Amino acid sequence: MSADSRIPAGWPALPFRDAEARLTAPGSHFEIATTPIRGVPTRIWVKAPPTLRDLFRIAQGHGDRTFVVYRDERVTFTGFSRAATALARALTAAGIEKGDRVAIAMRNLPEWPVSYFGALLAGAIATPLNAWWTGPELAYGLRHSGARVLIADGERFTRIAPHLGECPALQRVLTTRMEPDPRATPLSDLVGPPADWAGLPDAPPPDIALGPEDDATLFYTSGTTGQPKGAVGTHRAAATTVMAYPYSAARTYLRRGESPPKPDPSAPQRVALLVIPLFHVTGCHASLGAALYGGHRLVMMHRWDASAALDLIEAEGCTSAGGVPTIAWQLATAAREAGRPLPSLDAITYGGAPAAGDLVRTLGAVLPRVVPGTGWGMTETSATFTHHQGEDYLAHPDSCGPPLPVCEVRIVDPLGEALPPGAVGELCVKGPNVVRGYWNDPDATADVFSEGWLRTGDLARADAEGFLTIVDRIKDMLIRGGENIYCCEVENALYAHPDVIDAVVLPVPHPTLGEEPGAIVVLAEGAATSPEAIRAFAAERLAAFKVPVRIVVWDGLLPRNPAGKVLRASLRSIFAEPSDQYGSPPSSGR
Structure with missing residues (x-):
C-alpha cells in the first residue's frame, strides 16, 4: 500500500468488498441484478436508465438550470430538450426510420448534444464522426456507416463537401455555424438558434418503441493504425455509464467510514470543464451522460489552452475538470506557474490513456483540495469500465481502479486460461456496457467478442481486490x-x-x-x-x-x-x- 501522507490513519474504515456489498444490496440506489443480454447472463444496474430516451427524460427534469456554456452562449436543459425534440420530429417527418444512421461531424458546440439526442429520439443510430478527420476520412465514415443524414459545422462541411458524391446513402446534410450553401440545409431552419431554443414548443418526442438492447450509437474506434472500426453500442450500454462516477464517489465515502450524502436538489450546481471531444465515448457517455443525469453544467472550450482553462474554471466556478492525463499534467503545471489555487475545483478525473503514478502526487502538491480520480475504458466498453478516486487512488497510484460491480474482468494467458492475481496477461472484460460488435464486420467481431467477453488487446494485472493495472498494449x-x-x-x-x-x-x-x-x-x-x-x-x-x-x-x-x-x-x-x-x-x- 502507498505511504501517501494524504491517506488518513485507520483507512480504510470499511473493507472493499463490504463497501461494494452494501452499495449494491437489494433496494439500494446501486442495486444489481442479472439479466440475459444476447443470451449471456449479465449483471446490470437495476435503477440505471434503461434507454437513452429515459436519460433524456431525466435531463428534462432539470428545467431552467444552465446545461451548456460555450463562449458567450448559455443553453438551459429546457432549451436543449426542446431543440432535440424539434430535431427528432423533423427527422422522422423527413423519413428517418428506426435503425437509420445519422452522422454528426462537429467540434464541441451546443448543437452537438442536440444533434445526438435528436437522432436518438427519432430512433436512429447516432453516429459521431471524428472532428479531426480529413475530408476523405469523413467520407469513409459516412460510406461505412451508410448514414442517411449528416449534421456538420462549417469547418467539417468544408472538408467533406468535395466528397459528398462518394457517399451514396447520404440523402440530407444539415449544417451550423456557416454561410448558406445550396448543398445543405441550415440546422437553425429546423430548431432555431441556440438563444431561442428555450422558446420552442414543449412538444413530445416521436412515439417510437425503444428497448435497452436496441442499437443506439455507432462510435468509431480511436486506434492509431489501420481503418477505424464502427463499434455498435446499445441503449443500455450507453446508459449504464451514468452510474459509474456516482457509485465510485459513494464507495469512497464508505471506505472512509462516512455515509454517502443524499441527493440535494437545492445544492449548488456541479460545473464541469469539458475538454475531451464529444465524438469520443469518454466525452459523450462519461461527461455528457453524467451531466444529463446529475443536472451538471458543461463548460465547453473552443480549443484546449491551459491558461484559458484557468480563466474559465475561475469565471464559471468549475468544480471538476479532466480529460486525458496530459490535460491534467498541463492544468496542474499552469496553475502552479500562475500561482492560482482554483478554489472552486474539487475533482480532476482522467482516463483514455495510461496515467503515471506520479501524476496523482503532482496534483496533490499543486491542488491539495482536489480529489483525483482515474479509470479505464475503451470505445468498446462505452467509456468507464474501472474507476477509483480519493484514498483508493492514492493507495494504488499506478492502478486504473477496480471494475464497476456490474463489470467482470479476466486476465488470461495466450491460450485463454485464467491467470491468478498479480500475473500479467491479456485483459478480457464483460458487462452491460460492452458493445455488441463491429458494424458490418463479422470477422473482426468474431475475433474479439465471444460469449459476452471482449478481448481488449491490453496487457494487465489485477490484485486480489480487483484493482486493475494496465501494463501495455500487446502490440506495443x-x-x-x-x-x-x-x-x-x-x-x-x-x-x-x-x-x-x-x-x-x-x-x-x-x-x-x-x-x-x-x-x-x-x-x-x-x-x-x-x-x-x-x-x-x-x-x-x-x-x-x-x-x-x-x-x-x-x-x-x-x-x-x-x-x-x-x-x-x-x-x-x-x-x-x-x-x-x-x-x-x-x-x-x-
Whole structure:
C-alpha cells in the first residue's frame, strides 16, 4: 500500500468488498441484478436508465438550470430538450426510420448534444464522426456507416463537401455555424438558434418503441493504425455509464467510514470543464451522460489552452475538470506557474490513456483540495469500465481502479486460461456496457467478442481486490533478446522525473537483440535537463535492460489522437536507425 501522507490513519474504515456489498444490496440506489443480454447472463444496474430516451427524460427534469456554456452562449436543459425534440420530429417527418444512421461531424458546440439526442429520439443510430478527420476520412465514415443524414459545422462541411458524391446513402446534410450553401440545409431552419431554443414548443418526442438492447450509437474506434472500426453500442450500454462516477464517489465515502450524502436538489450546481471531444465515448457517455443525469453544467472550450482553462474554471466556478492525463499534467503545471489555487475545483478525473503514478502526487502538491480520480475504458466498453478516486487512488497510484460491480474482468494467458492475481496477461472484460460488435464486420467481431467477453488487446494485472493495472498494449510491448519490456512501466519511470511532462517508449532496432527501448520525452517549460541525466534517473528505477538506450527531447507536445493515445506510428521513424547519440533527434523532431 502507498505511504501517501494524504491517506488518513485507520483507512480504510470499511473493507472493499463490504463497501461494494452494501452499495449494491437489494433496494439500494446501486442495486444489481442479472439479466440475459444476447443470451449471456449479465449483471446490470437495476435503477440505471434503461434507454437513452429515459436519460433524456431525466435531463428534462432539470428545467431552467444552465446545461451548456460555450463562449458567450448559455443553453438551459429546457432549451436543449426542446431543440432535440424539434430535431427528432423533423427527422422522422423527413423519413428517418428506426435503425437509420445519422452522422454528426462537429467540434464541441451546443448543437452537438442536440444533434445526438435528436437522432436518438427519432430512433436512429447516432453516429459521431471524428472532428479531426480529413475530408476523405469523413467520407469513409459516412460510406461505412451508410448514414442517411449528416449534421456538420462549417469547418467539417468544408472538408467533406468535395466528397459528398462518394457517399451514396447520404440523402440530407444539415449544417451550423456557416454561410448558406445550396448543398445543405441550415440546422437553425429546423430548431432555431441556440438563444431561442428555450422558446420552442414543449412538444413530445416521436412515439417510437425503444428497448435497452436496441442499437443506439455507432462510435468509431480511436486506434492509431489501420481503418477505424464502427463499434455498435446499445441503449443500455450507453446508459449504464451514468452510474459509474456516482457509485465510485459513494464507495469512497464508505471506505472512509462516512455515509454517502443524499441527493440535494437545492445544492449548488456541479460545473464541469469539458475538454475531451464529444465524438469520443469518454466525452459523450462519461461527461455528457453524467451531466444529463446529475443536472451538471458543461463548460465547453473552443480549443484546449491551459491558461484559458484557468480563466474559465475561475469565471464559471468549475468544480471538476479532466480529460486525458496530459490535460491534467498541463492544468496542474499552469496553475502552479500562475500561482492560482482554483478554489472552486474539487475533482480532476482522467482516463483514455495510461496515467503515471506520479501524476496523482503532482496534483496533490499543486491542488491539495482536489480529489483525483482515474479509470479505464475503451470505445468498446462505452467509456468507464474501472474507476477509483480519493484514498483508493492514492493507495494504488499506478492502478486504473477496480471494475464497476456490474463489470467482470479476466486476465488470461495466450491460450485463454485464467491467470491468478498479480500475473500479467491479456485483459478480457464483460458487462452491460460492452458493445455488441463491429458494424458490418463479422470477422473482426468474431475475433474479439465471444460469449459476452471482449478481448481488449491490453496487457494487465489485477490484485486480489480487483484493482486493475494496465501494463501495455500487446502490440506495443518490446522484446529485447527474449526479455519482455512493458512500455508503460518505462514511461512511468520517466514521468517520475520532475522535468518530464510527457513520454513515449518505442523500439530501437538492434542487430542481435532484435530491439531495445528508446524514449521521446517532453520537458516542462524552462527545463534544461539533458537526455543523459534523464537516462541516469531512469537507471535508478529500472532493471538495466529496460533503460532506454536513446532518449530524444521533443519540442512541443507529442502527437496524440483525440482519445489521448500517442500516435506511435508517426514517431517510429525517429528510431529507425541505430545511434550512439543520446538525445540527437532528427530535424523533424524539433
